[in-house]
Amino acid sequence: MPRSKALPAELDPSARQLVGQLRRLKDHSELTMRQLAAKTGYSTKSWERYLGGTVLPPLEAVEALARITGADPIPLCALHEIAADTRDRRRARAVAQPESTAQPREGQRQQEGEGEEEGEEEQPAKSAGPLPEVPATPVALTAPPATGPAPGRAPHIALTACVVALTVALLAALLLVLRLDEDGTPAAVAAPPRTTAASPPPSYTCHITRVDGGWSAGVNNGRNTEISYGATGADVAEAQCLLRREGISPGGIDGMFGPLTLRALKTFQQRAGLDVDGMLGPRSWKALRG
Structure with missing residues (x-):
């Protein structure tokens, strides 16, 4: 089995522990990425990111992996909740940091603009010469001409x-990058686990009978096709029924040649004195059918 890649160094401890648990469940059950995608409804590419630590898996994916491997989902769900909470806090801090740095700069520029405006208003008083003498005769007072806004104010407002x-614009770009970075939805080619009820996998029923002196489960019309680990379909379901008749449990009668079916077949081959190769060939079919 290939060795798992090292997790990213920036991964927080709770997410690192969760991914480690998911990797151990996947390795212990001897599931390939393709089989994991077929059983959970999440694509192979999504599981590579989940188990590689680059994207936090959805809670539904964690529950699906626990279900197909027979593990207790409660500790995994608790770890997922802690990891998701830590991820949300980091994102909130990343969004709040640009806002807090922009406000002091804006206030500083406004204060500088007001200071320059005040300096421009006081400048004529400093450069004015001595006051003229007041004439003895009354002089008609006229209103001063209206003045427009200070010349330095418009550039500072702009x-x-x-x-x-x-x-x-920076905040909008940051939010877009964070949204694109998160891949929490299943691939378009597979339905989410909660909607699989609309298209259930094929079900098989064992009807053990004697046909032409041999046992048959009535699933694959008596074919003895050679199959091996990873195969699917009616031939696998026929073998699962016959293994169960021998008192060896292959798991469910689901038509998938997985780890449990492989273990049951090897047990039967050892009991029947056959080559324990985990492949259901002509000799193993003959022994199963009696």
């Missing part, structure tokens, strides 16, 4: 608006 727009 600069502040540019800073705010840039901050909003």
Whole structure:
């Protein structure tokens, strides 16, 4: 069995422990990635990311792996909840950090703009010369001409608006990257576990009878096709029924040549004095049918 790749160094301890448990269940059950995808409804590429530690698997995928391997799902679900909570807190901090750094900069630029504006208003007073003498005769007072906004205010307002727009664009890009980075949905070619009820896998029923002096389960019309580990279909279901008749449990009668069926076949071959190769060939079929 190929050795698993090392997990990313930045993976938090709870997620690292969860992925380690999932890897052990998969290795112990001797499931290939393709068989794991077929039994859980999640694609092979998704399971490679889940077991590689690059993406936190959905809770439904964790429950599906526990179900097909016969493991207790409660500890795995608890680890998943802790890992998901840690991931959400990290994302919240990553989103809040750009906002907190943008506000002081905007305030600083506004204060600088106000300071320059005040300096421009005070400048004429500093450069004014001595006051003229008041004439003895009354002089008609006229209102001062209206003045527009300070010449330095408009550029600072435009600069502040540019800073705010840039901050909003950065936040939107960050949220988009985080959303694209997360792959928590099953592949389009496989239905999620909660919707598999609409298209259930084929079911097989054992009807053990004697046909032409040999045993038959009535599933594959008496064929003796050579099959091996990883095969699926009616031939596998026929062999599972006959193994159960011999008192050896192959697991469920599901038509999938998995680890339990392989173990049951090897037990039968050893008991019957055959080559224990885990392949159901002509001699093993003949012994099964009696």
